[in-house]
Amino acid sequence: SLYNGFFDYDIGHSYNQVLWTMSVEFYGSMLVFLLCLISPYLRARWTLLGILAAVMAVANSPMLPFALGLGIAQFFQGDSRKTRDTGTAALLASLALMAATAAYSAISLNGFPTVHDFVVRPTFPSTIFAAVFVFGISISARVRGFFSNPVSKYLGSISFPLYLTHLLVICSFSSWLFLQGTNAHVVFFASLAACLVSATLFRVVERASIKLARMCSNALMQRIPAVRDRGVANATMSTLG
Numbered sequence: 001s002l003y004n005g006f007f008d009y010d011i012g013h014s015y016n017q018v019l020w021t022m023s024v025e026f027y028g029s030m031l032v033f034l035l036c037l038i039s040p041y042l043r044a045r046w047t048l049l050g051i052l053a054a055v056m057a058v059a060n061s062p063m064l065p066f067a068l069g070l071g072i073a074q075f076f077q078g079d080s081r082k083t084r085d086t087g088t089a090a091l092l093a094s095l096a097l098m099a100a101t102a103a104y105s106a107i108s109l110n111g112f113p114t115v116h117d118f119v120v121r122p123t124f125p126s127t128i129f130a131a132v133f134v135f136g137i138s139i140s141a142r143v144r145g146f147f148s149n150p151v152s153k154y155l156g157s158i159s160f161p162l163y164l165t166h167l168l169v170i171c172s173f174s175s176w177l178f179l180q181g182t183n184a185h186v187v188f189f190a191s192l193a194a195c196l197v198s199a200t201l202f203r204v205v206e207r208a209s210i211k212l213a214r215m216c217s218n219a220l221m222q223r224i225p226a227v228r229d230r231g232v233a234n235a236t237m238s239t240l241g
Contacts, residue, residue: 018167028066035070049074060123068131076138090140097136098143104129161202166195 004010005022014020039045049071056064084090108121137143174191182190 016164016167018163024062028063031063032066032070035067039074045074046071057124062123064124064127065130068127069134072131072135072138075135085139085141085144091142094136094140094143097132097139101129101133101136158196158199158203161206162195162199165198165202169194169198 005014005019006026007023009020009023011017011020035049042048049067053064053067053071055061056067104125108125137147169191173194174187177187177190
């Protein structure tokens with residue numbers, strides 16, 4: 001969990017096969033941090049981000065979603081956008097982009113998938129439409145408000161715990177029900193309930209991990225101003241001397 005999941009993942013020996021995304025998310029986060037660090041010093045940051053996204057698209061890199069996400073975040077920092085996101089035009093544009101994503105989602109499956117005919121969507125168009133969906137929701141204040149309801153917030157709060165625990169439930173509780181000859185609908189709803197309960201309980205572990213991580217980062221960040229202040233103080237004393 002501390003090394004293999006991020007740097008040497010092997011799906012054949014992992015107790016949780018969905019952990020293959022952790023290395024992608026780790027390197028993607030480092031990329032975002034780097035771009036945020038150098039962005040204030042760049043005059044043509046949109047050009048750099050565009051070139052970077054184009055190269056990633058050609059290379060079919062898993063880092064492309066991070067570049068697109070950063071572009072969306074930077075777009076919504078502008079004040080001009082804030083004066084328009086409550087209008088009808090923003091609402092219609094948002095609904096159109098969401099409808100386009102829904103259409104792609106249905107068409108790309110080539111029919112309803114089954115266990116014996118599972119369809120894997122192409123990576124590049126799926127990445128583009130995922131970014132389109134996020135962008136579409138974000139451009140309208142009314143749509144953002146709709147997706148900020150209590151149910152959505154709850155699902156967001158358990159998204160990562162659900163990611164970590166759902167396969168473990170499926171490979172234990174759900175599999176046991178299936179082997180007992182339980183009705184498929186019962187297996188589905190019982191598994192869904194068990195996944196939600198597991199994810200909700202796992203939030204305790206997630207919160208403790210976040211608290212520990214923030215303690216470490218705060219301790220590190222507090223040392224940086226101290227070093228800078230000492231440097232300024234030494235320079236001042238040298239000047240006065």
